[in-house]
Amino acid sequence: MGTVGADVGRTLDAVWKLEAARVVGALTRMVGDVGLAEELAQDTLVAALRQWPRDGVPDNPGAWLTTVAKRRAVDHLRRAKRTTALSAADEDQPHEPDAGADSADDVLRLVFLACHPVLPTAQRVALTLKLVCGLTTEEIARAFLVDTRTIADRVTSAKRALAERPPRAAGQLGSVREVIYLVFNEGYSATSGDDLLRPGLCHEALRLGRVLAELVPDDAEVHGLVALMELQASRSAARTGPDGEPVRLHEQDRGRWDPLHIRRGFTALLRARGSGPPGPYVLQAAIAACHAGARSAEDTDWAQIVSLYDALAHLVPTPVVRLNRAVAVGMAHGPEAGLALVDALADDLRDYHLLPSTRGDLLMRLGRAREAGREFERAAALTDNAAERAFLRRRADEAVTPVGRPLVDAATEFLARQDIDRATSRSYGQTLGRLRKAVGDRTPITALTEHDVLAMFTATWVQASAKTWNRHRAAMRSFCSWAGLPDLAATVDRRKEVKRSAPSVDVDRVWELVDVPVRERLLWTMLRESGAQVRAVLDLDVEQLDLAGRRAIGRSRVRWREDTARLLPVVLDGRTAGPVFLADRRPGPGRPPREGDLCPVTGRGRLSYERAEYLFKRATKAIDPTGAGFTLRLLRG
Amino acid sequence: MRYLMTTKAGGEAPDERLYEEMGKFVAELTASGVLLATGGLAPAHLKVASVGGEITVTDGPFAEAKEAVAGFALVEVRSEEEVIELAKRFRRIVGDGEGVIQQVF
Secondary structure, eight states: OOOOOOOHHHHHHHHHHHHHHHHHHHHHHHHSOHHHHHHHHHHHHHHHHHHHHHHOOOSSHHHHHHHHHHHHHHHHHHHHHHHHTSOOOGGGSOOOOOSSHHHHHHHHHHHHHHTOTTSOHHHHHHHIIIIISOOOHHHHHHHHTSOHHHHHHHHHHHHHHHHHSOOOSOOOHHHHHHHHHHHHHHHHSOSEESOSOOHHHHHHHHHHHHHHHHHSTTOHHHHHHHHHHHHHHTTTTTSBOTTSOBOOGGGSOGGGSOHHHHHHHHHHHHHTOSSSSOOHHHHHHHHHHHHHHOSSGGGOOHHHHHHHHHHHHHHOOOHHHHHHHHHHHHHHHOHHHHHHHHHTTTTTTTTOTHHHHHHHHHHHHTTOHHHHHHHHHHHHHHOEEHHHHHHHHHHHHHHHSOOSSBHHHHHHHHHTOTTSOHHHHHHHHHHHHHHHHHHOTTSBGGGOOHHHHHHHHHHHHTTSOHHHHHHHHHHHHHHHHHHTOOOTTTTSOOOOOOOOOOSOOOGGGGGGOOSOOHHHHHHHHHHHHHOOOHHHHHTOBGGGEETTTTEEOSSSOOBOOHHHHHHHHHHHTTOOSSBSSBOSSOOOTTSOOOGGGBOTTTOOBBOOHHHHHHHHHHHHTTTOTTSSOOOGGGGGO | OEEEEEEESOSSOOOHHHHHHHHHHHHHHHHTTOEEEEEEOOSOOEEEEEETTEEEEEEOOOOOTTTSEEEEEEEEOSOHHHHHHHHHHHHHHHOSOOEEEEEEO
16 A cells, blocks of 8 residues: 655646636635736746745645735736836735635636637647646647647637737627537547547536536526537447447447436426526527437437427538538438538538538438449548547448448348348348348358358248248348358359249159159159259259259259158169160160160160150059140249 | 545435535536435345345345445546545545545446
């Protein structure tokens, strides 16, 4: 166990940040100039840095800083009076103000001064962080990713402007809110740099907002601003992934939203109620509250959000607000409606990366992946934030070659395509729904294997009709080709569909016949198992057979299963060439067959269709209700 | 950064002056946006334990009054130095005793 907090410099820094607003506020009131007040404050800090390491940190360091700073202000006033030789009356000397009721007024005055509308926004931000939050120039520069010189210049210019043209006491609350929200946003959705979130700035803005809400408790918009920041801050942990990449609102793990911030946000929003029509911050907070209150992304009340955006767009008709409204409309009334609104903004938001990225989202939902890819690419080129750029690039890649994505996303997009009709989409949906159940929604589609697909087919549809089986097979193949995957249904055999159900002939009774010669049995079995044409089977030559692969190589695509495989060697009887199916005897000299139709070993010819058909008819006469006998074609199913 | 500050019971019995000062301190911390939540803890407590998968709930046992946690404050600060400074200010008001500061993540 060691004594912690012994680093004097860091202790001073922490104490200063707690006291800065009050000290600088009081000094400004005393000397009447914010620039001079800040110089006196700096002198005080220098004195502390000299004295504290030597004498130890005072018991009450905050009080020490306040007292010393005020003493310096008094000294300064005395000197100023002597120089101007106005009056040396001691009773004019400002008395020690106690840190009571005045202090709040001092802070409020200081905030108004630092955020004064006569100053450019960048200067207001720098001055506020420096004087009110007590940040050093270096800290501000680091937070905004600019060099220290720039921030120092901004602070100096601001102080000079305020000294030359001392603004009237009454500042504008609107300007203060704007500065606070700007600081928050710079921290929350950093527009440049490598990190998406700079929590330090969010924290400063939140604290400033909370302070302001206490100082002007009757201003509904300040409470709205605090509510908005609290609600947005509640999502900080969930809005970036493990590698710092952004996670979109609807994909965020709502369990990681900070309930404390949410509760504080709702409380602040309640405090904003009941004072006339809601302003922009209250409306934005109400929108954030809609999200915070939804148990899941699907539960989001988009209609309510659209109406809030309507009100907001009425008050603040900026293109960015209209873009956000378009997103909400896209969710409430479909991507088509959203896209129309977004397209209307194309001229106003030419260089704003969220325009193409929003278009990309909507196009994806419309199944126009290629166009979406181009939009994401454009958006990536427009953002200065590295994490966001990487994210947009990835989305662009995925849009064009949708690989590596979770199955659920790819499936949803595939089914949302406009070029497939509703019935097909429903049918494909069944197939992909089964697949999602079988392998899991989050499985990247690149990880899917032929084995997964075959296993699913065997487990799910082995009992189903050939037609159903083939329908799912076609859906699977279509999905693979759309997603740029290899044909994962390659090992799923197409099944022969029964084309005619009537007349209902029970050709299957053929298998009950006894005393069928092995050649006939092979022919019939092969026709049944392969579903191939009769002529194609009769035309088979021994050289074409791939016995191990259970298929014929060559012109005719004939495949068979185990019964054929069992019978084939018996019929072939060691032959290595010539027709598989041989006639019973050699051809007569009057009808010489083609050379290929002759068995080189036995000299017998190929079994003819007519003969085979005749034999089958004769064999099946007894089981055919009509007594005519079946045709071979029926065996094909 | 968030910290949970807890304080153990003990010290002098609170009087009017202490209540008033604490009230001011809490109001000030709330106003400055630092204090997120605070509360006192009743000495009576239930113990919930799982041993070998069996969960039992028992009254007590009560630690010595001096050891029991009597209050907490959840604060959002910029640095460890800042929370230490807050703890010191709290101590100056309530007097002798001890407490614990832990970062919440």
